Amino acid sequence: MTNIQYLAPTTLDEAVSLYAAAAGSARILAGGTDLLVQLRSGMINPGIIIDIKKIKELNSIEQKADGSFVVGASVSGTQLAKHSSFGKTWPGVLEALNLIGSTQVQGRASLGGNLCNGSPAGDSIPALIAAEATVNIQGPNGSRQLAVKDVLSGPGSTNLSQDEIAVNFIFPTRQLGSGDAYLRMIPRTEMDIAVVGCGVNLTLENNICTSATVGLGAVAPVVLEVEAAAEALVGNKIEEETLERAAEACRAVCNPIDDKRGTIAYRTKVAGVLMKRAATIASQRAEGA
């Protein structure tokens, strides 16, 4: 009755050629937690649904000898939480992924889906940006890598071309004394879309911050990397004065909208608060690392 096709390729090559051949009429199904809602509401009407969960590269977690991680784009939050070491190394990223929706949604939602959905409020994205994660992308003409911070191009859109598939995420080797954290503001304790989300990743040496990266979500058309906030942290102790300067940097880059989830004034103010709180948690983790 419906002119729609469901396909579940088992190899990446097969998926890429199906996706390319569909010339924009196909949608990728990872966890489906956004896709099925969009299908039901009539927001999208694809000709082909390509389920990528049967492809090994997209569905596995690997820790390399150098300590770096490669996480498949369709790995669910529940799967990632069960991995023996990922959560110890990147607690902020794991928290961010598992703040998406309920326990039920965590059983399906993935880093790849959250990123490629393109929402500026996607919870995992600020944490991925803070982690300086990159994403491997496969198209019919080969593969390329993009830093996560360069993936989003606007609300609901990405810099992937219509024949490219996100395959996996690479998390760099962790330096000693590093920690990350992600916090978001929602009105309830669970089940809401982030009004503001902030990811902070930093490294401490003798209590001085030697490097930092900050991702800030839901305050602009795309998730932002806030370099000025990171600069405010680097070279300093993580203390109130430092944090306030970083918070000010976060507030300064905010360009949010007034909508049903929050006002411009509220989002801007909260961005600073979350920056301070996330940096404090990240530094505590760095001290313990």
Added chain:
Amino acid sequence: MAKMHVSTTINGEPEEFLCEPNETMLDVLRDRLNLTGSKEGCGSGDCGACSIMLNDTLVCSCLMLGAEAEGAEIKTIEGMADGLSLHPLQQKFLESAALQCGICTPGMLVAAKALLDENPDPTETEVRFWLAGNLCRCTGYDKIVRAVLDTAEEIRGKA
């Protein structure tokens, strides 16, 4: 397009069905397999009334395609009791009045069982956050949380 043929396992029994490629697992369960214990409260993954187990992971069946069930193991509320012998959670929900209207109850029980299978000794906070995706408008959750904690204690006592 033609309907898809799907072979799967539901509550331990092999099952085959035909479904549209874009049909949700919830619609398959309810409209094709007459397993109406899973409920639709929202169709968007926000209420948890359609909770099922997919390969031992708790998911919303409204956010899953029927086609994805191919080769999978599905468990629904209909498979929770052993014949007429209720699961301890089901029994405790009855004894504790942990349901009023009962529409959220199947999803709540499936989710609570998934929690206790994974964590036999949860704190109240853990129960509350685990069940945050299961909306109940009748009870204020009080008796539900108590029933889950009491069942966990009972199961631990027997183990």
Added chain:
Amino acid sequence: MNKNKWIGERTIRPDGADKVTGRASFAADTTMPGMIWGSVLRSPHPHASIVNIDITKAASLPGVKAIVTAKDIVDFPFDTPAPLGIQDMRWMTRNVMAREKALFHGHPVAAVAATSEEIAAEACKLIEVNYEVLPWVIELEEAIKPNAPILHNILEFDGKPSNIAGTLEHKKGDIELGFQEADTIIERSFTTRPVHQGYIEPHACLVSVTADGKATIWSSSQGQFMVRAMTSMLTGIPQSDIRAIPAEIGGGFGGKTIIYLEPIATVLAQKSGHPVKMVMSREDVMRATGPTSGSMSKVKIGAKKDGTIVSVQGTFYLQAGCLPGSPIRGAAGCAFAPYDIPNVHSLGYDVVSNRSKVAAYRAPGAPIGAFAVESVLDEIAEEIGMDPLALRLKNAAREGTKAAHGPVYPRMGYAETLEAAIEHPHNKVALGNLQGRGVASGFWFNAGGESSAQVNVTEDGNVVVTTGHPDVGGSRASIANITAELLGIDYQRVSVLIGDTATIGYSNLTGGSRVLFASGMAVTDSTEKVIKSLRERAAIIWDIDPDAVTWEEGEARPAGANAGMFEPLSLEDIADRATETGGPIGAGAQLNTAGAEGGFATHICDVEVDIELGIVRILRYTSFQDVGRAVHPSYVEGQMQGGVAQGIGWALNEEYIYNKDGIVDNPGFLDYRMPVCSDLPMLDTVMIEIPNPKHPQGVRGVGEVPLVPPLAAIRNAIYNALGIRFYSLPMSPPVVLEALDISQAAE
């Protein structure tokens, strides 16, 4: 009679096993052979004249079996009132299907039945409606302005067409003289937003109409007889030809005391010749059903230095949605009802605007009135330096108090709820930084009215009870407790069923906190008749006078001069010999009950505020309520806890958000933020049992008053934490943070 062997017991509910195994059949779970699906076309405009509807293209789509527009639904002309219960059929016919005009975005305009849901939805898109778009008005304060777009020219106020559809006034004493006696007068204005009942089960029905014109309706409602009556009036089918079968209901809270789909599905079934199933989506529910009113109110309270309240005035404007009928009676009537006040003036205005028509929601209107009154009382208490519970206790209505809305109270326990709250450990425990405690009280009328019951003894000596009220919260368990108690038999020997309109006598809605009060009376009456019959049967067997037989502990015993002369006869013994003693044993009752008497509650709430994010968390909550007699304590507690949770949602996060086009922008559970499990603490309850003197078991309605105090209790607690008074709901994080900013700037 033995002393309460079953009343007060936490027995297992008769419908429980089906509900924990997924077997219970809710409305959307029912199917029939040959069944097809109905879908509704809804207005894309908040206000528009319907010039023409062309169904030609839709009708020619393969699979389409029938199409319905307002022409197919019975009209009730605007100028002739047609009351039915708390509704008026003039409004119901226009709510079920837009007639002259579409009155809100989402208003049904036509409906299609087709062989699949997808085809029905596709066909709806092919229906061509020629609208003449009209200016619209959403917000209450806009709707009452002189130049506002008028929804219904027939409605007049002050001699002019108006969106004010009606008023309701209560007066007692002379408020102006009263205020002259006051040492302190505080007057404040408040607003609340519309909130939805939030039942998890969307509306659904299945309707079959046979060739001889008889209709069977399976649907989820708070009253199968309401479904039958309204469907009959809107379709013209006589009530005797409609059988309304109550499916299990997945929550109602008042929102299922009216119908949306049943008459449409009935006409679709008539036209198509197929059974028709209709199920709303969550979005349909949020756009086009319920909610309860938003409001604007002003309350003025005058008190003496010693705390005596001498005069009060309240004005309450309530949103009705697009058709008249907001709960101004609950707002204006309940607001001051907990207090013994000599001078009262309370006035309610019913205001229409281009939103979905409101439906009842748990103590309809009362939370709105109490939010204003209980907030001002908190300010009075502070101003005169009195504990807020002590202030309430000093002014508490008691037995003999004449309320402004009419009645003189019999023995009831409002003061006891306050005394219990004052003495409770919760009221004494110290609070930390940025934590606060608030209190508030509330009243709800409760209700009696029509209920029927049938109690039959089975041939093997067990009992089947049938009543006529959908069970939303465990009422079957309470009915079983009462029956077992009266008969002196084990609870497990009593089965309780909900009859359909063909198998039990007329019973009014499950609503108004009336079910256990009224059906408890009908069941008591029926059971007492059965006991009388059992005594008569024993008398026949023993060949003695029936007056010489008593019924005790589940058996007939010879009494008086015959005491000890015969072995007692059990229910089984008598049932076994029923044929020879006169035939089947059973009795029914059809009552119009009176004496429901009001419900009173006092709540204590502790909050903690994150002052950087504006988030308010509930730390601890205790409700104290005069519950009359807790026939099944667990389900009484459940009502108290459920009401509190809804109140917390209303106070903190729930609201309808409209966009600039007059369209609801948050029509789902993602952004209509009802409390989730992790938002709440345990909700403590203290049941105070002051039996209702007008009920055989002392039952007092318990379901609704729990939603009355929370709004003010939480608001007062936030003041205690922050020193900031809020006058509008919800007190959501952006609102709280903005208030904190303003207060900091002022310092």
